[in-house]
Amino acid sequence: MRQYNAFGLNIASEFELPSLISTSFKKADVCIRKGSVCKKGLKNPWRTRPFCQQAPSEIWLHVPEVARFYITRGNEVIVEPCMNSDQQSVRLFILGSCLGAVMHQRNRLVIHGNAIRIGDSCVIFAGKSGTGKSTLAAAFYQRGYEVLADDLSVIDQQLNVQPSYPQIKLWHDTVEKLGLDICELNKIRLQIDKYAYPMAERFCQKPLPVRAVYVLNNHRNDQILFQAIEGGDKLPPLKNHTYRRGYIDGLGIQAQHFKLCSQLANQIEMTRVTRPSHKFEIDRLVESIEADLRGKVLAA
C-alpha cells in the first residue's frame, strides 16, 4: 500500500496517487483498495440517482467506462475499475468524488471552492462551476500567495481548512489567459483539455482557520461589485456551496452539517463578489479582492 497525506488524513492506497503528498505512517485513517463493487447499488439506499446512491455511512458511485466505487464509514474506498479504463481517470475520481464523499462521512464541511492563505488564516473562494474559482486561486498563487486547496475546501470541526494537495486544475483557455506555458503542464486526463498546475513552491501544508468566504458570481455589467453578507444570510450560501449537497440528505447528516455551517458562519466574514462575465480581467479582480482584504484586516 502506498501512503499519502491529504485533508489532514493518513491515506493508504493500492492505487498510485501521484498528485498527493507521500508520507509514512503506522495507522491509516482511510484505506483505498481494489475490490468488487455491486453493479446494482446499495441494499437500502436513502437517496437514489441513476449513477449514485447514498445511505447512512455508505455511498455508491458508478462512473460509466471508468469505475464503480463504494465509500463507507469515512475510512474505506473500494474501487472496481471498468474493463479498459485508464488509471488516470480512475485516480481522478478517487481524488475528487471519492475523497469528497469520505469527508462528508467524516462530518467535515466540504465547500466547493478554493482556499488561499492570508497571514495566519485562509480565505475561500466559493461559487458554482465556471465562476472562476480555480482561475482566481491560480492568479493569487502567481502573485506569491500560498494555496491550501483547489475545488474542495475541507473544513474540520475546529473550523480549519485542511490542506488538500498541491495542484490547481485549469482549462486550456485559462492556462493561456494566465500566461502559463501549456507545454510545461500535464493533462489531468487524456480525454479532456484540462491541466494540472503544480503548486509545489507555495503549497500551504498547515491547517488554517477560515477568515472569510468570497462567493463568486458574474453579471453582464462592467463593474466588480462587493456586497457584504451578514448574520443569518451567511447560512444559505454555505449550504448551497457545500460540495454535492444532496449527499448530506442521503447520508442523514443534516444536523451535523447545519451545526458546522452555523459555527463557520459565526466565525467568518462573507462577501459576494460579482464580476463581469464578458471580459477576463483577472488583475483587476485580484487587486479588488486584495483591497477588500486589507479593509477586513484593518477592521479586525
Add this chain to the structure above:
Amino acid sequence: MNCVSTVAPKIYWLASYPKSGSTWVRAFIFNLLNDEQKKFRINDLDTGPIASCRKWVEDAIDFDISELCHNEIDLLRPGAYRWLSENMSQNGYHKVHDAYTTLPDSNRLFPLEATRGALYIIRNPLDVAVSLACFTGNSIDKTIEDMGNIEATTCGNPLKFHQQLRQLLSSWSQHVMSWVNASDISKLIVRYEDLKFKSMTSFTQIAHFLQLPTSEVAIKNALAQCQLKRLQEQEIHQPFKECSESAMRFFRKGVVGDWLEMLNSEQVQSIVDEHGSVMRKFGYLTSTGKPDDSKG
C-alpha cells in the same frame, strides 16, 4: 443503470434550431401558466432549464462531470432525463437545440421514457441566417457555412468550460429532419411564420398539444404579455439573461422576410442550394424554386 420507468413521461421538448422563435414560445407558455394580471418581466422567464443545462443534468447524474469529455457526458444524458422526468411533479417544458440523435450505444439522446412530446419550431433558414449572425457576432457567410455543416455544435469548444453541455446541431436541414423524422414520439411542428401571421390558431394548437389552458381569453392574454415590442422595451433597461455576450440585444427585429434586406443574392442562393429540399417541404420556396419573398 437502465431502469424501466413505470410512470408517464413528463417532459415536453421545445425543440428548434437556434434563433427560430423558441424564446417567444417559452414566454407564451410561461404566461399561460402564470398569473396574467402581473406584468411579465423578461428575466422572470422560466419554463424549466434547457436540455443542455449542465447543472440540471449534473444534479441528476450526481457526480462531477466537468472531468468527462463531451462524448462521455452525452452517454449519461438519457439516464439523467429519465430520472428527471420520473421525479417531476408536473409536466415540464424544456427548450432543446440539440438535433434528435441516437448515441453510439444505441440509446436515444432524448429517451422515450422521458419524452411526453416534442414541439418543433421551424423558421425560414434565410431569416435564421440573419438572426443567428447577429446573435453570435459571426459574419453572415460564416453563419451560412455553419448552417450547412452536419457536424456543427454549440458549446463544443473543448478548450474551455461551458455552462451548457455540448449540443450537436448538425446542419439546418439535418436538424429539422432529425426531429421531423422522429416517428416514435408525439410531435407538433409549427412554422415561425405561422406564429407571426396566424397567431391565435397556431398558439391555440400549441396550447392543446402541450396540455395547457386553451380558452381564447387565456391565449390572447398570454400573447399580449409577450408581444415583441414589450420584450424589446424591457431589454433596453435591463439586459436579458439569455443574451449572448456577442450580441447587443436578444430581442431584435423578429420579422419575417428580413433576409430580403440583409442577404445578397449569392448568400440567398447558397442557402437555397444547400437546404432547398427541406425549404420546399415547409413552404419556404415557391413552385418555381425561388425563395418565397412575401412577408406574410
